[in-house]
Amino acid sequence: MDLEVSNEQKRIQKSVREFMLKEVEPIADEIDKNDYFPEDLWKKLGKAEILGVNVAEEYGGSGYDVLTTVLVMEQMGRISPSVALSVGANINLCAHNLEKNGNEEQKRQYLPSICSGEIVGCLGLTEPEAGSDAVGIQTTAEKTGDDYFLNGSKTFITNAPVADIALVYAKTEPEKGAKGITAFIVEKGFEGFSVSKNIEKIGHRGSPTGELVFNNCRVPAENVLGEVNQGIKVMMRGLDVERVVVAGMALGIGEAALELALKYSKQRRQFGEKICNFQLVKAKLADMYTQLEASRYLIYRAAVLAGNTDNGGKGTVVHKIAAAAILFTAETVTKAVDQSLQIHGGYGYTMDFPINRFYRDAKLYEIGAGTSEIRRILIANELIKRGLGY
Secondary structure, three states, rough: OOOOOHHHHHHHHHHHHHHHHHHHHHHHHHHHHHHHHHHHHHHHHOOOOOOOOOOOOOOOOOOOHHHHHEEEEEEEHHHHHHHHHHHHHHHHHHHHHHHHHHHHHHHHHHHHHHHOOOEEOOOOOOOOOOOHHHHOOOOOEEEOOOOEEEEEEEEEEEEEHHEEEEEEEEOOHHHHHHHEEEEEEOOOOOEEEEEEEEEOOOOOOOOOEEEEEEEEEEEEEEHHOOOOOOOHHHHHHHHHHHHHHHHHHHHHHHHHHHHHHHHHHOOEOOOOOEHHHHHHHHHHHHHHHHHHHHHHHOOEEEEEEEEOOOOOOOOOHHHHHHHHHHHHHHHHHHHHHHHHHHHHHHHHHHHOOOOOOOHHHHHHHHHHOOOOHHHHHHHHHHHHHHHHOO
C-alpha cells in the first residue's frame, strides 16, 4: 500500500498551513480565552476551499479523498484544535454523511452552501442517556400526514449553537431498537427546534458545543436522510471515516506539542546550557517523535482503506484499523502534550504559553467519537470474528 503523500497533497497541506498561520494563529489564544468562533471565519474557510475538500465538485467541493481530508485536518489541528473540531464536524459529520446518503435534491440544496461557508452543519446523535450506547437513543419521530414530529434532545453537539442544519437520529419505530432508527435533516428554522445552551468545556474552547431540543419539531418527510428505519446504516457507514479524520486532528495536536517542546528546549537554559542537551529531555523528544510517526502511518493507512471502502469497495479490516488509529493516536497525543508541558516546566503551567491550549484540547480524543474503552472492545470483537486480516 502506497502511503506516500503526493505532490498535489503536499500543495494542499502547504496551502492549509499558510491559511491557518495567517488567519487563525494570530487569534488562536483569543478564540480559546473568549470561547468564541469568529463568524467571518466560516466564509474565509469556504473561500480557501477547505470546507469542500471532501465534497464532489458537482456540489461545490474539491472532490478529494479521505487521506487528503485527514491531511487538511492535521494541519488545522497543529494551529487551532478548536477550529479544526468545528470544521471537522461541519465537513465530515454533516457534509460527508449528507453526500453519501442524501438524494440528489438534498445534496444540491445543502452541500454548495456548506462548501462556501454560507451555512454550518452539525450531527445530532449523542443524548443525555445515550453516548457509547449510540443505538440507545430516546429521541422519537412520529409520522403524521406528510410530516414527522420529533421529540427529545441531543447533547455535546459540536456546532449546535451556530448550526443552520443538523443531521439528527430519532426512533421512528422504538420497538424495533436499532432497526427502527431514521436519520433526518433538520433546519434551524423548523417549528419546535431550539438550542438550549452553549456548553462550556475545559478544552476546544471556541468550538461551540450545545444541546439540541425537539419539542414536537415538525420535519417534512422529504427531509428523511436515506430510508425510513435505515438510520443505523447511515450511522455506521460514516464511522470509519469519522475515526480517521478525528485521528488526523489529534495528530496535529501531537505535532504542535513536539514543535513547542523542541523550540522551548533549545531556548531554555539551566545549569549553564540548553535543556535540549540533557539526556532525559532528549529521551522525551525522541519518544514523542517516534510515537507520533507510528501514529501517522497508522492513520494514513486507515485513511486509504476507509477511502476505498467509502467509494464502494468492500472492506472488513478497515473497521479495526480505523479504531486502532484513533485509539493509538489519542493516547499517544495525551502523552505527548503531557511531556511537552513537562519540558516547559513551570512556564508550561501558565496561560502564557500555547502548550496549555493543546494540553487541554488533547483529552477529548480519548472520549469523543467513541471512548478508548469502546474502541478496544470494537478492535477485539473484530479480531475474534475475522482474525488478523493479513
